[in-house]
Amino acid sequence: MRLARAGGVGHPLVMRRAYALLLLALPGVAGAQTRFRFPADDPTGDYFLRKPIVGVDHDPTPGAPSTQCTNYAGQPLPYCYNDHEGTDFLLRLGFSTMDNYDVRVVAAADGEVSAAHDGEYDRCHGAIGSVVSCDGHPNVANSVTLRHADGLVTKYWHLKKGSVAVAVGQKVACGALLGFVGSSGESSTPHLHFGVEDKAGATIDPYAGPKSQPLSYWTLQAGPFERPGDRCAGVPYPDARPEAGIVPRDSGPAVEGGGGGPAAAGCSLAPGPASPPGVLALALLALLLIRSRRVAGPLPRVPAAALVVSARRSGGARRRSRSSRR
Numbered sequence: 001m002r003l004a005r006a007g008g009v010g011h012p013l014v015m016r017r018a019y020a021l022l023l024l025a026l027p028g029v030a031g032a033q034t035r036f037r038f039p040a041d042d043p044t045g046d047y048f049l050r051k052p053i054v055g056v057d058h059d060p061t062p063g064a065p066s067t068q069c070t071n072y073a074g075q076p077l078p079y080c081y082n083d084h085e086g087t088d089f090l091l092r093l094g095f096s097t098m099d100n101y102d103v104r105v106v107a108a109a110d111g112e113v114s115a116a117h118d119g120e121y122d123r124c125h126g127a128i129g130s131v132v133s134c135d136g137h138p139n140v141a142n143s144v145t146l147r148h149a150d151g152l153v154t155k156y157w158h159l160k161k162g163s164v165a166v167a168v169g170q171k172v173a174c175g176a177l178l179g180f181v182g183s184s185g186e187s188s189t190p191h192l193h194f195g196v197e198d199k200a201g202a203t204i205d206p207y208a209g210p211k212s213q214p215l216s217y218w219t220l221q222a223g224p225f226e227r228p229g230d231r232c233a234g235v236p237y238p239d240a241r242p243e244a245g246i247v248p249r250d251s252g253p254a255v256e257g258g259g260g261g262p263a264a265a266g267c268s269l270a271p272g273p274a275s276p277p278g279v280l281a282l283a284l285l286a287l288l289l290i291r292s293r294r295v296a297g298p299l300p301r302v303p304a305a306a307l308v309v310s311a312r313r314s315g316g317a318r319r320r321s322r323s324s325r326r
């Protein structure tokens with residue numbers, strides 16, 4: 001179900017906030033709520049960008065330009081885009097990382113596989129503002145959907161072709177392998193789209209914040225970057241920080257590597273030759289700095305693939321196949 005846009009008491013955004021407040025008011029209920037770990041393996045932080053993480057859009061303007069959005073913390077593009085209904089975690093250096101590493105997508109919590117799809121083309125691509133192309137193949141994502149004990153549903157989209165490791169009906173434990181990060185479906189660069197829905201199919205933003213709700217669905221939402229913690233519920237973090245309910249600090253728009261502010265909206269990644277993950281951060285930093293200077297004045301152009309995630313989904317035709325898109 002789409003993130004609702006209409007106002008009123010029955011507005012799902014309002015209802016979601018009311019639900020979150022209810023959870024806070026009833027500790028027993030809150031304790032039963034499924035909480036999620038970072039839905040991929042990246043123990044050294046080399047595979048995924050730490051920023052931007054592209055979140056759920058809380059701007060109630062359907063059909064607005066893709067640049068019009070507000071994430072859980074009130075941040076604009078590139079921390080969201082219009083009508084986005086999940087959270088995107090993007091691979092550093094895009095296809096280079098995808099091709100050279102099987103980056104593991106894992107269950108964010110214990111659950112049961114309610115849908116799984118594989119076999120689709122996984123090199124879909126697109127530039128900022130352009131339509132995603134799957135080179136003539138259907139824009140359909142390889143994906144896994146899990147249903148959790150409390151009825152929450154999590155979705156993992158854009159997986160690599162042939163990587164889906166689970167089948168419908170299978171029970172999976174938190175941290176279990178589901179597949180590898182790819183770029184199948186409505187995806188302009190290799191990334192994991194992680195979607196959370198309630199029992200009724202309404203989008204939930206797992207991040208706590210002034211635009212979402214006061215309670216985080218992550219096992220840990222804190223730290224200098226905004227990627228959630230990678231420990232399953234019930235597994236303590238070494239520094240004994242609380243497991244949930246953390247409202248993120250207001251760090252303001254900033255992109256890893258120092259390319260902050262509006263210039264980061266068009267940050268680019270060069271699809272260069274394979275590089276060991278340890279140097280990817282340096283390469284990204286250089287590219288972001290170059291990009292920032294490009295915006296400020298005439299500088300040499302850098303061949304680059306756009307760092308934009310899946311195109312927004314809107315309209316009935318797209319909605320019908322939403323479970324396998326984005």
Ligand SMILES: [Zn+2]
Binds near residue numbers: 087192
């Ligand atoms: Zn997405």
